[in-house]
Amino acid sequence: MTYILSVEEMKAFHEDGFLIVPKLINQEDVQELLDHTVDIMKGQVTVPGQIDPPPSDATIEEIEQRYVRIHQLHFHLEIHERYLLHSRILDVLEKLIGPDIMAMQTMLFLKAPEQVGQGYHQDSYYIPTRPDTLCGAWIALDDADEENGCVWFVRGTQYEPIHRDAQNVSHDDVNLNGLGKIAAKYTDNEVPAVMKSGDVAFFGGHVIHRSHSNESKTRFRRAFVGHYANARSWTHWGAPLDESRNSNQILARGDTHLPYATPKFGQNKKRI
Template sequence: MEQSMNEADRYEVSADEVRAFSEQGFLVVPQLLTPDEVVELRDHTEAIISGELTIPGRIEPPAPDATPEQIKQHHVRIHQLHFVHELHERYLLHPRVLDVLEGLIGPDVMAMQTMLFLKGPGQVGQGFHQDSYYIQTLPDTLCGAWLAIDDADEENGCVSFVTGTQYEPVHRQARNVSHDDTEVNDLARITEKYPGPEVHAVMKAGDVAFFAGKVMHRSLANRSKDRRRRAFVSHYANARSWTHWGAPVEECRNQNQILARGRTHLPYREPMFGTPCAALDISEEAAAG
């Protein structure tokens, strides 16, 4: 039987990759996105940066009298656009990204968050932090996916990880997490316990870095003169993990998350723009009887 396009394109996570993710706290998968997909993301971000694409309450245009430099610096980070723009939902539920997640944290996967980073020359980075500090899941199965839209290196502010810290607890009492000054960020002192070098994830556009929710990581300032460092970052967890993210600890918020792969005993929602995923598969099965 001829293999379908979906089967042919499926990414099979190897045992070595699962082991590397467990031992390092992160895994970079080269060229998971196609060149055409990278171009689509770049064109989309250029439309945002130029002010051509606006969404009231989400993407506001630059001031009418803004200088070209001010226009370039107007947007740095935009959250949760998958609620209002189909492209963001589509990349949140990208099949090959979900293939990897299915192998790392699955088989049941829920999609929780999107962020678009548009770090231009001269813009600061983000200091050491744990994503599970911000997005709580029980048990903690949080996993980020960092899609490189541009080539990323130390000069233009790539992300870096401290191997071994994925086994640390979530340090909720730490002060000044995410602050780029290592003298005041408590997590920076915790990273000093680890003998291995901080790993700078040098990536090509189209590469995707997957990282555990508790691994300590940071991004560097963009020290380049003319190179933007754009990235599409999403967060996921095993769909059988309970989350109160965005609500008091006693309240369940799984119903706000998309069931991307597999099944779950917990509530979930369907994608707003109809991007194929497990939630829609279940609805179709139910409708068919």
């Protein structure tokens, strides 16, 4: 079913810099991705150079602590490509960044009990696009809250420039992280993205955000994150230097005058 974004939701995204769409992904889909994530955590899925089999004598706890997050598995795993291109995510993005959408990055967060968070950062610092149309889509696979290390967004920072001169971005010590001073200008505007599994948070590339460590002793905080931009923005990000702009980015919807990649697995597989 196509998701139709309401005027209120559009307004909230522009006013706050982020938008949480409740229940965008149905429980059957969330469960499929969660089951696969459990297989990854147990070492039942391996990707050479990225996910290695655990040592044969590793305990469950040791296995769970091996990875906090894993990047770009959609280049290797059909299921990750499929969720990167999930039609309900694209329905929302179409309204937020335009009908021509390129899919750029996936991250799978595992965040077992006591695993670390990530300090203040702006995603467009890492993934530049011109014009800057970057947008993240953060799918909660588990319920996420303050205890298990949900993401915190600083409202209003979508109008900040990308602070390229800030030191130690992503450092979790707010006094060392150069964006700490910028975030401090927005007192009371930092909000926890408390979400249920299947909810999706969309956030622009300039929005300052962070997450704290998982303080729970028993609960995971798993999430699947895609990063997207308008397919008519250009980028050298993620492409070998000798290749043309955008050549590594998948055209997820619409059209573009720029080069693009096609899905590796998607054409003949179940589309969602």
